[in-house]
Amino acid sequence: METEEAATVTRAVVPRTSTGFDYTFPAIRGIQAGREYYVSMCPLRLIPKIFIFDEDELSPELRAQRILNKGRLPALTKYVLDNPDDYVFSALTASVDGDMDFTCTGTDGTAFRAGQLRIPMAARFLINDGQHRRAAIELALKENPDLGDETIAVVFFQDSGLARSQQMFADLNRHAVRPARSIGVLYDHRDSEAQIARAVVGCSAVFKGYVEMEKSNLSARSRKMFTLSALYFGTQALLQGVEVKPGEGADLAQTYWEAIDKLLPEWAAVRRLELSASEMRRDFIHSHGIALHALGRIGNSLLRDSTAVTKWKRRLAPLKKVDWSRANSDWEGRAIVGGRVSKSHQNVTLTVNYLRNHLGLGLSPEEQRVEDAYLRGDA
Incomplete structure (x- = not known):
């Protein structure tokens, strides 16, 4: 399968409880509140393929996200298309419902924090923050496929259940203040x-x-x-x-x-x-x-x-x-x-x-x- 500069898909079988095709991301490992998380750069063309929204048809108490406001998408999409050399998107935050296998490049210092993150293609990626950016990227790629080679930062957390995902959404938006x-x-x-x-x-x-x-x-x-x-x-x-x-x-x-x-x-x-x-x-x-x-x-x-x-x-x-x-x-x-x-x-x-x-x-x-x-x- 094609090798990506910032993310690759391999056909290797890895020794975990489930085997199959994997996404492999170059990543940096970090710790927040005692939990590991990973930061990687993901090609824009992969964003619509691997990241999904919470089901709109579910009641609010069973979702971990707000319903997508499609009215915001035209302006966001136009922003990207009109400024292909000067747009800025902040990182997406996602929970992974599946195994995450991190292999570091060494045992000390920076080498211990840097490495490769393998996630089964069968895993479920749920966006906690950035659903409108994700949808705008998908629409922009239809108009300008050349954007697919560019990257966006993605922060991966292990999915710890609905309550944790809902709390992440609340915490990520708790102190967000729109500038004057x-x-x-x-x-x-x-x-x-x-x-x-x-x-x-x-x-x-x-x-x-x-x-x-x-x-x-x-x-x-x-x-x-x-x-x-x-x-x-x-x-x-x-x-x-x-x-x-x-x-x-x-x-x-x-x-x-x-x-x-x-x-x-x-x-x-x-x-x-x-x-x-x-x-x-x-x-x-x-x-x-x-x-x-x-x-x-x-x-x-x-x-x-x-x-x-x-x-x-x-x-x-x-x-x-x-x-x-x-x-x-x-x-x-x-x-x-x-x-x-x-x-x-x-x-x-x-x-x-x-x-x-x-x-x-x-x-x-x-x-x-x-x-x-x-x-x-x-x-």
């Missing part, structure tokens, strides 16, 4: 919209020094006016579907937000140290994510009609008369729910509708539906 959206935007160099948001922050006097680059929520005493994630979504909404020449998106976004700044005197008051950022956020909603998103959508409508600066700036002028204070009862149910600013999709749309009415802009059918439901008291 702002730091994701800050570190994402593939996303052109993230690049634009960072460029605007770095070049515009409106935002430079006043944007929280790491966190997506501002503390009550923060001296920042905005979060990077809020500016990102606002700018994304602004430029969606707008035709701009390559490299000019950041300039257009900067021009737009600086025009908005001239209509919101509190922003400038903070920069002049006449008003603290915390007081502004406490008393007004125009620096919150929902407002930036809504202003981005308003700008998008104007830019789609005309990218001529003089035209869309003139049409923005009525925003100067909008009462952005939290004390304005018009915001209740639109941007504020139960005394708190709400960033739900419905509330963003209701805020957009409010601004459209001030600017004399019509509502789309979907916006009108949301507005009618709000006026009926259904929202």
Whole structure:
């Protein structure tokens, strides 16, 4: 049988209770909680063949994994296919229901930890962590079989029964924390919209020094006016579907937000140290994510009609008369729910509708539906 660089399948009969064909992996042996485990590099083409999911049809208490969320797969697969020279996948973790025979290369030091791990082909490999990566690899290989020669790290544990596998899943996910959206935007160099948001922050006097680059929520005493994630979504909404020449998106976004700044005197008051950022956020909603998103959508409508600066700036002028204070009862149910600013999709749309009415802009059918439901008291 063909020999793999990182994993081989042999026809040798080995002296164990069951004989047959084996997978042989070059591996490193380790110890956790008194149990041996092994780390190897596995060619991607073997991943769909040997690793299985827990049965979806079983009830949760009889499974050792959550049900595969197929909605996540297109994005993961696209990520691999779009970045064949620059994708990164962390290790898979699997339990092996079968014999694992490790032969070290020596008896001392590194040689004792390195060797070959033989696992019968009849053994059952159950993924404890990485089922979506495994499924995405399978889909990506169908589109680009050349990826099959690349490898992914795999951590093998001996299967000690359902309870142990369930505990492994719980432990592996117990302390997993999704990073804040702002730091994701800050570190994402593939996303052109993230690049634009960072460029605007770095070049515009409106935002430079006043944007929280790491966190997506501002503390009550923060001296920042905005979060990077809020500016990102606002700018994304602004430029969606707008035709701009390559490299000019950041300039257009900067021009737009600086025009908005001239209509919101509190922003400038903070920069002049006449008003603290915390007081502004406490008393007004125009620096919150929902407002930036809504202003981005308003700008998008104007830019789609005309990218001529003089035209869309003139049409923005009525925003100067909008009462952005939290004390304005018009915001209740639109941007504020139960005394708190709400960033739900419905509330963003209701805020957009409010601004459209001030600017004399019509509502789309979907916006009108949301507005009618709000006026009926259904929202």
